[in-house]
Amino acid sequence: MMSGYNLQVFDGKSDFAIWKQKMKGILIQQKVFKAISGAYPDNASEEKIVEDDEIAYSSIILNLSDTVIRKVGTQNSAKELWENLEELYTETSLPTKLFLLEKFLKYKLDLSKNIDENIDEFTKLIQDIKLTGDKSIDDYSPIVLLNAIPDTYNDVKSAIKYGRDSVNLETVINGLKSKEIDLKTNKPSQSSNEVNMVRGRNKNRNSGYKYRRHSKNRSRSRGRSNSRPKYLDNKNRNEKQKKEKDRDDRRCYNCGGRGHFIKDCKKPKKKNSNESANAVDENNGEVYMICDVNSVNLSANVNEWLVDSGCTFHMTPFKEILTNYKSGKFGSVSMANEKLCEVHGYGDVCLFFENGFKMTLKDVRYVPDLCHNLMSCAALEEEGLEGRWGKGIMKIMKGSLTIFKAEKKRNLYFCHVKYDLLAASVKHAKT
16 A cells, blocks of 8 residues: 555455556656666666665555465566566466457346446456457457347447448447436337337237137037027127128238238239239339238337238338349338338348348338338248247248248247348449
């Protein structure tokens, strides 16, 4: 402990890099750090050099524990003592460096801690790697921190990745802190006036399937009892009427008729996408899209796709992920609040899934006013794919091969993807 300063004694177990930095500050304040660096002018007297060395040596030795003092042994000068401490407590071996780099690259933010605590851990890891001799760690630390961001902060990640020409560590940290404050002070709005309302079918999208399973079981047990409570008859009658109404509201995007979906259509399937019912109507420019009403309260996440069985074709609000992009006016999407959102173009999207498979979605419509990416089950079916559901997981398969999986959240199915953004940026640069 120095007069006017409180420095924790280094015991060999605490952070040596931090202790070393503080100890250096004390020696500089005492104007004796030249005894360590050796940066004396040529005309410095021998008496001055010896005096500085004695002060520096005593300052260092008095801030070491007994255990550490026994390890460093007796040294002849403050410089020798300083170098011996660096040799003992600064790991520069290759195994240590590889261990720290692996820990650094796999780092993830811990949501049980606040952002400041997470950043402190991340910064310490950077300093430890620098002590091993790797001075280039600052060049890719912003990218590592971006990849460490959890789903709760995905909008921050998207804003930084696609909203800037360059990124540094300070930008990422400031974005995380701002998001943390926003999450603490504001709750997500559930008002339908503040989100895109998409014209869709019944909110309970599985209600029709539940009724069919129920009616099947009921038919098997019919005849066991001649007496049925009236409220059950009324309930079944209401369900039947509701089912018939839902069936009447269905619209086929193959023939344009109502009362059935494209998979049940008996008319020949249209092979040319430009001639199909999914194409833009050149007469009125209006495209009808069916999507679960629950999905309208979701915030945009470029790496997340909503797999929907009622969507007429694939759509995205993110132009930067499209390749082979063609710009123009290609009709509009009709929203539930009667607002028309224009289709500004279309292109292809190459998706990389978590299981290693990749798939290219063709003719994906670019609709800036959408609130999330939409993957059409009807379009996937046209490509020979089929979906299977169970235990909260949707599997999109081709034969017995699982192409990707979508997880059920809020009664909707989402899949997480990555993109070949370099290819997309090159394509946009050419157009």
